Amino acid sequence: MGAVLEGYGKGTEMIDVLQNLFWILIFPGFVFTLILGLLASWIVRKVSALVQWRVGPPICQPLYDIMKLMGKEVLVPQDAQRAVFLAAPLVGLAGVLLLSTMLWKITITQTAFVGDIIVAIYLMVLPSLALILGSSASASPHAAVGTSREMKLVMGYELPLVLAFIVVVIKAGGRLNLAAIAQQAPVLSISGFLAFVVALLCVQAKLGFVPFDIAESETEVAGGVIIEYSGALLAVWKVMQAMMLVALPLFLVMVFLGGFGTAGWPLVGGIGKYVLVLVLLILIKNTNPRLRIDQAMKFFWVYCGLILVIAVILATIGNYYGINWL
Amino acid sequence: MNWKIWSLKKSIWVFHVNAGACNNCDIEIVNLLTPKFDVERFGIKLVGSPRHADALLVTGVGTRQAVIRVREVYRQIPKPCVVFLIGACACGTGIFHKGYHVAGPLDKIIREVDPNAIIAYVPGCPPKPEAMISGVVKALSAI
Numbered sequence: 469m470g471a472v473l474e475g476y477g478k479g480t481e482m483i484d485v486l487q488n489l490f491w492i493l494i495f496p497g498f499v500f501t502l503i504l505g506l507l508a509s510w511i512v513r514k515v516s517a518l519v520q521w522r523v524g525p526p527i528c529q530p531l532y533d534i535m536k537l538m539g540k541e542v543l544v545p546q547d548a549q550r551a552v553f554l555a556a557p558l559v560g561l562a563g564v565l566l567l568s569t570m571l572w573k574i575t576i577t578q579t580a581f582v583g584d585i586i587v588a589i590y591l592m593v594l595p596s597l598a599l600i601l602g603s604s605a606s607a608s609p610h611a612a613v614g615t616s617r618e619m620k621l622v623m624g625y626e627l628p629l630v631l632a633f634i635v636v637v638i639k640a641g642g643r644l645n646l647a648a649i650a651q652q653a654p655v656l657s658i659s660g661f662l663a664f665v666v667a668l669l670c671v672q673a674k675l676g677f678v679p680f681d682i683a684e685s686e687t688e689v690a691g692g693v694i695i696e697y698s699g700a701l702l703a704v705w706k707v708m709q710a711m712m713l714v715a716l717p718l719f720l721v722m723v724f725l726g727g728f729g730t731a732g733w734p735l736v737g738g739i740g741k742y743v744l745v746l747v748l749l750i751l752i753k754n755t756n757p758r759l760r761i762d763q764a765m766k767f768f769w770v771y772c773g774l775i776l777v778i779a780v781i782l783a784t785i786g787n788y789y790g791i792n793w794l
Numbered sequence: 795m796n797w798k799i800w801s802l803k804k805s806i807w808v809f810h811v812n813a814g815a816c817n818n819c820d821i822e823i824v825n826l827l828t829p830k831f832d833v834e835r836f837g838i839k840l841v842g843s844p845r846h847a848d849a850l851l852v853t854g855v856g857t858r859q860a861v862i863r864v865r866e867v868y869r870q871i872p873k874p875c876v877v878f879l880i881g882a883c884a885c886g887t888g889i890f891h892k893g894y895h896v897a898g899p900l901d902k903i904i905r906e907v908d909p910n911a912i913i914a915y916v917p918g919c920p921p922k923p924e925a926m927i928s929g930v931v932k933a934l935s936a937i
Contacts, residue, residue, distance in 0.1 A: 698872040
């Protein structure tokens with residue numbers, strides 16, 4: 469009997485492990501998010517092309533790009549810190565993979581844990597940190613310029629981003645739980661709307677879109693942080709960026725716009741909210757010139773900081789007196 | 795067909811080197827990206843670093859100062875890659891033939907680095923954007 473129970477225990481453990489692997493690698497994790505991400509990066513290129521009155525690439529173009537990069541030679545610079553140079557893209561990919569798996573799992577099964585919003589904020593920094601690591605390991609002067617810009621940009625947008633989430637947590641009555649936060653839509657209040665606008669701009673900077681593509685600026689520093697990457701390693705960076713294009717707007721939808729349903733109209737509404745956030749990001753991308761790094765820092769710390777201080781005060785007052793629209 | 799070559803043909807990222815051109819060919823190259831021709835339809839786009847490139851677009855005659863850089867840039871491109879020589883100067887030194895500053899026809903310079911380089915010639919002064927697209931198509935069907 470004991471042996472049977474033991475065997476049973478091992479069996480369920482095995483099934484749990486397999487199920488977790490399935491979660492991470494296939495359904496809401498790697499494969500699913502990658503396909504969605506490639507589709508999203510096609511939407512980015514297509515909408516940009518339409519804004520510029522062009523036809524734009526075919527729908528499979530991001531997939532062709534990744535396939536081609538996988539088939540190309542990988543060059544490692546002679547002076548590069550080899551191990552870090554090779555490992556950095558994988559670190560970034562792992563971070564964004566964990567983030568997207570976590571967000572999808574919270575959406576689908578509603579199994580959130582206390583403090584998961586903080587874990588998500590930490591995981592969102594990982595891709596930028598990996599970029600900084602990889603580019604500083606690549607021993608190129610252009611990459612060094614890109615690294616310093618990326619570091620300053622991270623310092624610039626992290627503060628407003630965290631403040632924006634603090635507004636949401638105050639609105640949620642101090643609950644640090646994404647499933648609880650996703651039940652409400654803080655964007656319908658004044659403070660929540662201000663926080664949403666600032667968080668959207670911070671996500672713009674996190675994705676490396678114009679006007680905040682300062683670290684990658686192709687015309688001045690020739691690709692900046694990813695200048696020395698080629699072949700499969702560049703493909704990993706591109707995959708990471710494509711997956712961030714799913715994870716970050718999804719996070720915004722969950723935190724500010726009232727979440728993503730799993731069936732029926734809430735699902736359609738969720739997809740609509742996601743596409744809305746994505747199109748807003750693309751339109752900001754296509755209607756703005758690139759900022760200098762000092763302008764970006766000033767923008768995030770002074771203007772966004774001020775807006776968020778007002779938003780935090782409004783949210784606190786609204787929470788204290790029970791006024792929901794404040 | 796090999797999947798590597800198949801996907802390469804679907805997505806050509808181009809790095810542009812000016813090896814002493816008069817800027818006329820460069821303007822026509824930029825013309826390819828405008829709404830009228832829009833080569834992004836075929837997955838062609840300009841990139842900032844030779845490490846990301848699949849095609850090297852060389853304009854100009856190849857001055858003594860420039861060929862050193864052209865050789866270096868060709869070495870930096872991950873293989874397989876294609877070289878496009880755009881304009882009469884790049885194809886065969888053009889009106890600068892035997893000039894004091896000319897280091898030789900560019901195809902010879904690139905073959906010194908890699909004897910098996912795939913080189914496509916697009917003559918003209920400057921070549922029309924249609925001619926360049928036709929050159930790309932011919933070079934890709936030759937891979």
